[in-house]
Amino acid sequence: MRVRRWTRVSAVSTTSVVLLLIPLAFVPAVLSADAVDKLTTLFIYVILAAMWNALAGYAGLVSVGQQAFFGLGAYATIRLSQHGVGVYPALVLGALLAAVVAVPISLFMLRLRGGEFAIGMWVVAEVCFGLVILDKSVGGLTGTSLIALKQYSPNDQRAYNYWMALGAAAVLLTTLFLLLRSRTGASLQAIRDDEEAAASVGVRVLAGKGIVFVLAAFGCALAGTLWLATSITFQPKSYFGVEWTAYMIFMALAGGLGTFEGPILGAIVFFVIQDQFGDNGVWYLVGLGAAAVGFALLLPRGLWGTLQERFDLHLFPVGYRLRRAAT
Amino acid sequence: MIWVNQVVQGVLLGGYYALLACGLSLMFGVMRIINLAHGALAVLGAFLVFVLAKHGLSPWVALVVVLPVMGVAGWALQRVILERSLRAGELTPLLATFGLLIVISNLLFEKFGADERSLFPYIGTLGYDSWTITKQITIAKLYALIFVVAVALLGTLQLFLRHTQLGRALRATAEDPDTAELVGVNSSAVYAAAAAIAVATAALAGAFLGMRSSFNAYSGSDQLIFAFEAVVIGGIGSLWGTLAGGIVLGVAQNIGAQLNPQWFLLAGHVVFLAALALRLVLTGVGVRGGFRALVGEHA
Numbered sequence: 001m002r003v004r005r006w007t008r009v010s011a012v013s014t015t016s017v018v019l020l021l022i023p024l025a026f027v028p029a030v031l032s033a034d035a036v037d038k039l040t041t042l043f044i045y046v047i048l049a050a051m052w053n054a055l056a057g058y059a060g061l062v063s064v065g066q067q068a069f070f071g072l073g074a075y076a077t078i079r080l081s082q083h084g085v086g087v088y089p090a091l092v093l094g095a096l097l098a099a100v101v102a103v104p105i106s107l108f109m110l111r112l113r114g115g116e117f118a119i120g121m122w123v124v125a126e127v128c129f130g131l132v133i134l135d136k137s138v139g140g141l142t143g144t145s146l147i148a149l150k151q152y153s154p155n156d157q158r159a160y161n162y163w164m165a166l167g168a169a170a171v172l173l174t175t176l177f178l179l180l181r182s183r184t185g186a187s188l189q190a191i192r193d194d195e196e197a198a199a200s201v202g203v204r205v206l207a208g209k210g211i212v213f214v215l216a217a218f219g220c221a222l223a224g225t226l227w228l229a230t231s232i233t234f235q236p237k238s239y240f241g242v243e244w245t246a247y248m249i250f251m252a253l254a255g256g257l258g259t260f261e262g263p264i265l266g267a268i269v270f271f272v273i274q275d276q277f278g279d280n281g282v283w284y285l286v287g288l289g290a291a292a293v294g295f296a297l298l299l300p301r302g303l304w305g306t307l308q309e310r311f312d313l314h315l316f317p318v319g320y321r322l323r324r325a326a327t
Numbered sequence: 328m329i330w331v332n333q334v335v336q337g338v339l340l341g342g343y344y345a346l347l348a349c350g351l352s353l354m355f356g357v358m359r360i361i362n363l364a365h366g367a368l369a370v371l372g373a374f375l376v377f378v379l380a381k382h383g384l385s386p387w388v389a390l391v392v393v394l395p396v397m398g399v400a401g402w403a404l405q406r407v408i409l410e411r412s413l414r415a416g417e418l419t420p421l422l423a424t425f426g427l428l429i430v431i432s433n434l435l436f437e438k439f440g441a442d443e444r445s446l447f448p449y450i451g452t453l454g455y456d457s458w459t460i461t462k463q464i465t466i467a468k469l470y471a472l473i474f475v476v477a478v479a480l481l482g483t484l485q486l487f488l489r490h491t492q493l494g495r496a497l498r499a500t501a502e503d504p505d506t507a508e509l510v511g512v513n514s515s516a517v518y519a520a521a522a523a524i525a526v527a528t529a530a531l532a533g534a535f536l537g538m539r540s541s542f543n544a545y546s547g548s549d550q551l552i553f554a555f556e557a558v559v560i561g562g563i564g565s566l567w568g569t570l571a572g573g574i575v576l577g578v579a580q581n582i583g584a585q586l587n588p589q590w591f592l593l594a595g596h597v598v599f600l601a602a603l604a605l606r607l608v609l610t611g612v613g614v615r616g617g618f619r620a621l622v623g624e625h626a
Contacts, residue, residue, distance in 0.1 A: 108603070119363070126552065296412060
């Protein structure tokens with residue numbers, strides 16, 4: 001037997017996805033403004049789905065408080081921009097600041113397990129929200145807007161936002177891909193499957209979880225700052241809303257928890273649903289919630305996970321494969 | 328004196344939190360499920376009482392109808408959703424109940440809109456009546472009633488768990504479901520009973536929420552967080568601990584609000600995080616809920 005990581009399919013698909021970045025980079029020059037905006041939104045969803053999947057699907061951490069970082073990133077960007085930092089650097093810096101905040105939070109929260117971690121994170125998000133609305137410089141509950149963006153023409157804004165979102169999604173997915181292929185990736189999945197057993201064979205449980213937690217915080221914060229760049233207004237209540245986590249859970253579950261490709265597919269599915277039914281408001285949310293329950297109960301491996309099982313399909317090789325050696 | 332009043336009001340509010348939290352605690356203790364839809368179910372109960380009250384029924388009579396209905400709903404919830412999700416692993420119940428929370432609150436929004444509702448107009452003078460203790464301390468009769476009901480309910484639950492056949496089966500299943508099965512306990516029936524009790528008590532708490540203040544379709548999230556905070560502050564697996572936790576939470580919120588009205592929620596969250604930190608320092612690791620502490624230890 002030989003252990004292999006790459007197959008012909010995965011080599012072809014990974015290469016083609018990387019090559020796909022080249023035409024994607026030229027989209028703002030070719031496609032309509034509307035299409036560019038939509039793709040930007042899609043990339044933000046991909047980031048959110050992949051980050052939540054990294055937490056739950058690979059580290060076994062179900063968080064219902066990721067909106068904490070989504071909101072903190074946007075908040076930090078507003079404050080940085082108010083202090084004269086260039087608006088596009090501020091998007092990245094703001095997300096980095098949120099990731100720095102995530103470090104002490106992780107030391108504390110990662111000691112909780114299961115449902116306690118889940119609701120504990122929600123409380124953390126509520127605390128962040130409560131503190132942000134005390135800050136008069138972002139206008140409390142009313143919020144404010146990223147005024148500095150106005151120095152760019154709408155067309156430039158659109159193109160820059162697009163490139164930022166594309167770049168962010170590509171960098172974060174690559175980081176996650178490399179992380180999962182590394183030793184940490186294997187230890188993470190061991191932790192997810194059985195924390196005590198993993199610890200007993202020498203896996204450093206807290207360190208492994210901590211890396212994913214901070215990466216996911218950074219990713220969600222970056223998604224938040226990008227969302228701020230596309231929508232310009234910052235209303236704390238909508239950025240710190242639990243519906244962001246609901247979207248993340250839906251995307252990851254629908255696509256396939258614990259698969260690399262699944263959340264990307266989930267984000268596309270969510271994007272299409274949002275595009276088609278988003279105007280129906282409440283019923284659309286009811287449908288999302290019901291679908292999440294349905295996927296959790298009836299199709300726990302999600303769309304991609306089910307396909308993967310049936311056709312043994314692995315587009316991005318994050319695992320190991322056993323092959324009979326050629327004699 | 329104003330501070331004493333805030334403490335008194337906080338204690339009374341704590342009774343409500345304990346009532347809200349005891350079902351959450353029971354389900355966590357017995358099935359190891361944290362039901363993220365708990366608060367939404369409480370608010371659903373409040374809306375059901377509200378609808379009946381609008382049709383002329385006294386809220387108290389409405390409760391006689393709503394509580395059994397919600398109990399059956401809890402039983403069905405366990406049988407249809409939770410039982411299946413428990414088999415699929417640790418994460419699935421969280422995902423399923425979170426989905427349920429989104430479904431319930433948005434359905435309520437669809438039916439009742441964004442308006443704040445209250446049961447206050449339907450309970451006669453009970454809403455206004457109060458005892459004046461001193462110039463600055465008045466105790467609303469309604470708040471006192473809720474507190475007394477909460478304590479009575481917790482006491483009844485405790486007696487029920489200790490002395491009845493079903494109560495013993497619940498404790499045995501909480502301790503070790505496989506062994507309990509071996510000695511003839513039907514664990515899935517026991518789980519369904521626990522869910523029924525939990526959802527019915529949540530609905531009762533929801534009705535009291537509606538009488539004390541107001542609620543809307545999305546109030547469930549806040550109620551879930553309060554219930555969970557009360558459980559954790561008081562120590563998981565102890566009903567009287569939940570009462571203590573509820574009181575600590577209520578007092579913290581009222582004192583916070585006295586300092587600055589915006590600090591009501593924040594003060595509660597901070598106390599919750601402090602309690603968590605203290606627990607981590609004392610035990611070194613996250614405590615896995617032990618329902619045995621509920622009755623066994625101090626029996």
